[in-house]
Each structure stands twice: as structure tokens, then as C-alpha cells.
Amino acid sequence: MANKNVIWCDSTNLTKDLTGKTYIVTGANSGVGFETTQQLVKQGAHVVMACRRVEAGKEAAQAFNGLKGSYEIIACDLADLQSVRAFVSAFQANHNKLHGLVCNAGMVNMHNEPRYTKDGFEITMATSIDGHFLMTESLLETMKNTGESRMLILSSVVHAGNPKNRYQLHFDDLDWKNRKYNNFAAYGEAKVASVLYAKELSERAKGTGVTTYSIHPGWARSNFGGGGNGITKALMSVTKPIFSLLNFSDSSWESAQTSLHCLLSDEAPKHSGAYFSQHSVLYRDKQCRKGGWPMESPNPHANNMADARKLVEVCRQRVGLHRF
Numbered sequence: 001m002a003n004k005n006v007i008w009c010d011s012t013n014l015t016k017d018l019t020g021k022t023y024i025v026t027g028a029n030s031g032v033g034f035e036t037t038q039q040l041v042k043q044g045a046h047v048v049m050a051c052r053r054v055e056a057g058k059e060a061a062q063a064f065n066g067l068k069g070s071y072e073i074i075a076c077d078l079a080d081l082q083s084v085r086a087f088v089s090a091f092q093a094n095h096n097k098l099h100g101l102v103c104n105a106g107m108v109n110m111h112n113e114p115r116y117t118k119d120g121f122e123i124t125m126a127t128s129i130d131g132h133f134l135m136t137e138s139l140l141e142t143m144k145n146t147g148e149s150r151m152l153i154l155s156s157v158v159h160a161g162n163p164k165n166r167y168q169l170h171f172d173d174l175d176w177k178n179r180k181y182n183n184f185a186a187y188g189e190a191k192v193a194s195v196l197y198a199k200e201l202s203e204r205a206k207g208t209g210v211t212t213y214s215i216h217p218g219w220a221r222s223n224f225g226g227g228g229n230g231i232t233k234a235l236m237s238v239t240k241p242i243f244s245l246l247n248f249s250d251s252s253w254e255s256a257q258t259s260l261h262c263l264l265s266d267e268a269p270k271h272s273g274a275y276f277s278q279h280s281v282l283y284r285d286k287q288c289r290k291g292g293w294p295m296e297s298p299n300p301h302a303n304n305m306a307d308a309r310k311l312v313e314v315c316r317q318r319v320g321l322h323r324f
């Protein structure tokens with residue numbers, strides 16, 4: 001049964017002919033990314049599925065057989081800068097146009113101690129930001145040369161925190177090396193960074209045809225939050241149907257609506273850089289709960305342009321782009 005609170009992408013956007021258009025979706029094998037990919041292929045697009053696990057991508061893509069468009073799978077582990085560079089090279093070898101880059105993949109570390117990538121980054125931040133930053137910056141010229149191109153990055157309601165504790169970037173310790181680790185705070189901070197990056201890139205890309213969006217997709221009944229211990233897994237399987245019945249959570253298709261709106265509507269580019277949110281009972285600020293396309297984040301740290309510019313400067317250093 002559909003969640004009555006869902007904001008739906010206008011059906012005219014879901015019937016547009018996308019033949020000849022190319023998109024990249026990260027994390028395309030699961031949940032929101034899978035539904036976004038399937039819809040784009042249905043409408044005739046060519047989608048490059050950037051998957052950490054190629055076999056999982058192949059299995060998921062069986063659902064696209066017989067659809068109007070096409071797809072290919074290229075391996076990409078966002079938590080490994082070398083893998084992102086290899087992905088970009090493989091993409092550029094065969095494509096010179098990119099109409100949409102959907103930085104969709106994300107994860108929460110279900111263990112209460114930090115995990116570090118081989119580049120030395122805390123894994124939540126590395127997956128949400130460092131990997132997507134390197135991919136986006138490396139493909140920016142291709143996007144500009146496409147004429148009109150859209151970059152989406154998935155944030156989360158969690159980035160908003162609560163009125164007494166708003167998440168913010170700790171530039172002196174983005175990787176939790178000198179603070180007591182909190183996995184949900186790490187996720188919240190990574191998602192603040194996502195909102196800020198969309199804002200900064202929109203400003204920098206003004207007039208080039210590239211527009212940007214950060215997104216809270218809703219509370220998706222996807223595979224998100226897996227990978228914890230037995231207790232967490234058991235808790236998730238019991239609570240999922242209850243949240244669904246209470247109209248708190250959404251199917252992955254419902255959660256793909258915001259991404260599809262930002263990718264396909266004529267209205268979205270008028271709000272480049274903005275935060276687009278599906279409804280969410282999880283906002284601690286009641287006025288935000290119905291969501292908005294777009295809406296202002298209640299977290300002032302996610303609206304701070306000085307932090308947004310600093311984040312980009314710092315990310316350039318982290319991913320090695322400052323040398324170019």
C-alpha cells in the first residue's frame with residue numbers, strides 16, 4: 001500500500017523519452033539506486049551502474065531485460081580512491097556525454113567503532129563524500145560539455161540533527177581520529193557534507209548548464225542499515241513492517257521519487273543547489289515533516305556557504321586534486 005504522505009514525481013516526467021541520454025547511478029544494484037536506474041532505463045536512457053559488487057549489479061540488472069533503454073555495469077568502490085579513478089577512466093573511454101550523475105550510494109557503519117579505508121578516511125565520510133567528490137570533479141568537464149547535466153547527491157534527514165544538537169563538519173577531525181566515535185553522528189556529518197557540496201558546486205557551475213541537488217529520499221525499506229550484529233538485524237526485520245503500517249516508511253520506489261523529480265522535471269533546475277526532501281516523520285523540527293521540493297534545511301550548518309567552500313578545498317586535498 002502506498003504511503004499517503006509521499007510526494008510523487010509528476011507522471012509527465014516519468015514518460016519523457018530519454019533515448020540518447022546517458023546517466024551514472026552509484027549504488028545502482030539496491031534500494032533507491034535500483035529503482036532510479038530501472039525508471040531511467042524504462043524511459044530509454046543508457047545507465048552506467050557504478051557498483052561495488054559487480055555480481056550484485058548483474059543480478060539486479062536482470063530486471064531491466066526487455067526495457068526500452070540499456071545499461072552497463074562498471075565496478076566502483078567509492079571507499080577506494082583508486083577504484084573511483086579506474087571507474088572514471090573506464091567511463092571516459094566510451095562516453096563523452098553525461099546527462100545526469102546520481103551520487104546515490106551510501107552506508108552507515110553499524111559498529112560503534114570507526115572503520116578506515118585504505119586511503120585513511122573514516123568509511124562513512126569516504127563513501128558519501130570523498131568518493132563522490134572525486135567522481136564528480138573528474139567528470140565535471142564532460143558534464144559541462146553535455147549542455148544540460150544534473151548532479152544529485154543523496155543526503156538524509158539525519159543531517160538535520162535536532163534543535164539542541166545540529167550536526168556540523170569538524171574540519172580539524174573529519175575522520176574521527178581524535179573524538180569519541182559515534183556512528184550515527186558520523187553518518188549525520190557525512191550527510192551535512194552532501195548538502196554543502198551540492199550548494200558549492202551549484203555556485204561554481206553557474207551558467208555552465210550543470211545543476212546540482214541534495215536529497216533526502218524518505219525512509220526507504222531498502223537494504224540500508226544491514227551489516228550490523230545479529231541483534232540489530234533482528235530488530236530491523238521486526239520493526240520494518242511496523243513502520244510501514246504506521247505510514248512512517250516508504251518503499252524504495254516511493255523513495256526514488258525525489259531523485260527522479262530532480263533528474264527529470266523542468267522545475268528542478270530553477271532551484272539548483274537546493275535541498276529536496278521527501279516527507280519524513282524523523283525530522284525533529286515538526287514543520288519539516290511534510291518535506292518539500294525544495295525546502296530549506298533546518299540545520300544552519302548545512303546552509304553555511306563558508307563551510308561549503310572550505311569542504312571543497314579540503315576534499316581537493318584529500319582526494320589529490322589540488323595538484324592539478
Ligand SMILES: NC(=O)c1ccc[n+]([C@@H]2O[C@H](COP(=O)([O-])OP(=O)(O)OC[C@H]3O[C@@H](n4cnc5c(N)ncnc54)[C@H](OP(=O)(O)O)[C@@H]3O)[C@@H](O)[C@H]2O)c1
Binds near residue numbers: 052106157219
Ligand atoms: N534507506 C533510507 O531510509 C535512507 C534514508 C535517508 C537517506 N538514505 C540514503 O539513500 C541512499 C540510498 O540508500 P538505500 O536506502 O537505497 O540503501 P541500500 O539499499 O543499502 O543501497 C545502498 C547502495 O550503496 C552501495 N554502496 C555502499 N557502500 C558503497 C561503496 N563503498 N562503494 C560503492 N557503492 C557502495 C551499496 O552497495 P552494496 O549492495 O554492495 O552494499 C548499495 O548499492 C544512501 O546514500 C543513503 O544514505 C537512505
